[in-house]
Amino acid sequence: MQLWCIRALALAAFALSLMFAGCGGGKDIGSSASVMILTAASAAESEGWGTIKGQVVWAGDKVPERAQLKVDKDQNACLKNGPLLDDKLVVNPKNKGVRWAAVYLMSADGFKKAIPIHPSLQDIKKKVVEVDQPCCLFEPHILALREGQTLVVKNSAAIPHNVKVDPEPSLNQILPPGTQLKLEDLKARRQTPLSIACNIHGWMTGKVFVLPNPYFAVTDADGNFEIRDAPAGDFRLVVWHEEIGWVAGDGKPSKNGKKITIKAGDTTDLGKIPMKPTE
Numbered sequence: 001m002q003l004w005c006i007r008a009l010a011l012a013a014f015a016l017s018l019m020f021a022g023c024g025g026g027k028d029i030g031s032s033a034s035v036m037i038l039t040a041a042s043a044a045e046s047e048g049w050g051t052i053k054g055q056v057v058w059a060g061d062k063v064p065e066r067a068q069l070k071v072d073k074d075q076n077a078c079l080k081n082g083p084l085l086d087d088k089l090v091v092n093p094k095n096k097g098v099r100w101a102a103v104y105l106m107s108a109d110g111f112k113k114a115i116p117i118h119p120s121l122q123d124i125k126k127k128v129v130e131v132d133q134p135c136c137l138f139e140p141h142i143l144a145l146r147e148g149q150t151l152v153v154k155n156s157a158a159i160p161h162n163v164k165v166d167p168e169p170s171l172n173q174i175l176p177p178g179t180q181l182k183l184e185d186l187k188a189r190r191q192t193p194l195s196i197a198c199n200i201h202g203w204m205t206g207k208v209f210v211l212p213n214p215y216f217a218v219t220d221a222d223g224n225f226e227i228r229d230a231p232a233g234d235f236r237l238v239v240w241h242e243e244i245g246w247v248a249g250d251g252k253p254s255k256n257g258k259k260i261t262i263k264a265g266d267t268t269d270l271g272k273i274p275m276k277p278t279e
């Protein structure tokens, strides 16, 4: 049973028990009902959350090499730390882990349906999420935030950049050195990310997911991800990568992701999630 459902039942039963207790002569019924309710509620609180982890791995024959970007502008500034490498497809040759895959949890009833949120995550503590352009790349390349968080696009470089965001909001703004752009009130409207780009340096792109719950991650340099304090039960895990789009599915990769069951009080290890290259 879903946690919210247990809570709703517990509340209803508790209200009933108060009514009985208040009517006199029903005290025994009231107190035994309360004991039963307390047991159910505390069990749901302590056993209702778990961790999910997994690894997105390249399923092609040959591990692709990371491409070098063609830097045809502002070379002095952009190449000061060496050549710029493409972040679009980054596969670790040691373990085939795929970096920059976005992973998020959604209800089996759809992207916008609410799912239980752990008490410690209900308030958004980290109000601002940043992306910077220190050396002619968006860093991080892929990021995800939760509705209610503000996105700050910074330019900590000594040269001007530009920020073009699409599709909602859609804006295009120059960002002189040392300035920043604040994007507030971002809404989790769609399952796909916003695109960010710099028109001055055509190779500069990034993606920003705006999600309706706090249960998401972006894979690290080994392709690993971990999501903590997720609600126990059946949900869908959606995996997206810039190179191929949807990665996971029940059979075929899809925007609905794959069905997973999160174990309470435990880590649910989803193992390797293969990312097949497009033919």
Ligand SMILES: [Cu+2]
Pocket: 133, 136, 160, 161, 162, 198, 199, 200, 201, 204
């Ligand atoms: Cu730029």
